[in-house]
Amino acid sequence: MSSNAIVLKSKHQVSQMREGGKIAHSILLELVDHLDSFENSLELDKFAEVLLKKYNVFSAFKGLYDYKYVTCISINDVIIHGIPSTKSFELGDLVKIDIGIIFNQVYIDHAVTCIYREKHIDFDSSKF
Numbered sequence: 001m002s003s004n005a006i007v008l009k010s011k012h013q014v015s016q017m018r019e020g021g022k023i024a025h026s027i028l029l030e031l032v033d034h035l036d037s038f039e040n041s042l043e044l045d046k047f048a049e050v051l052l053k054k055y056n057v058f059s060a061f062k063g064l065y066d067y068k069y070v071t072c073i074s075i076n077d078v079i080i081h082g083i084p085s086t087k088s089f090e091l092g093d094l095v096k097i098d099i100g101i102i103f104n105q106v107y108i109d110h111a112v113t114c115i116y117r118e119k120h121i122d123f124d125s126s127k128f
Contacts, residue, residue: 013106020057020103024110027051031071031097036117038089041073045084048099060100060107072098089116 009017030051031044038044048071052059059070074082074096075089082096089095098111 016104016106017108020101020106020108021110023055023057023103024099024101024108027055027099027101028097028110028112031099032112032114035095035097035114040086040088041071041075041082041084041095042086044073044097045069045071048097052101055101058102060102060109070099074098091117 027048031048034047035044038047049059049062052070061067061072062070069084071084072081073084074080075087076094078096080096080098093116094113095116096111096113098109100107100109102108
């Protein structure tokens with residue numbers, strides 16, 4: 001078999017992926033719901049770490065290549081893999097939250113984009 005071959009997942013593996021995906025989704029929903037409570041991405045990352053414990057999962061990011069955080073949080077023009085910091089959020093910031101979890105030895109990565117302190121997003125592309 002070639003090393004580039006696609007390996008089909010068993011029904012059990014797919015079930016584990018689905019369950020882990022639901023957990024990652026729930027964590028992201030809580031992060032978005034509480035985003036406006038935090039002043040910066042480092043505070044948000046610390047809350048994410050609490051949520052990982054709540055859901056009994058491990059971070060797929062923290063410790064990888066000495067990375068110190070459980071999330072990657074990108075602000076505005078940072079496209080992906082932003083590092084949590086103490087730089088204050090500003091009204092209208094475009095916040096991208098990426099979280100990776102390990103659930104029953106399955107790695108799940110999930111991300112969401114939202115706007116700081118704006119609950120109703122107008123998706124009129126002419127504004128972007």
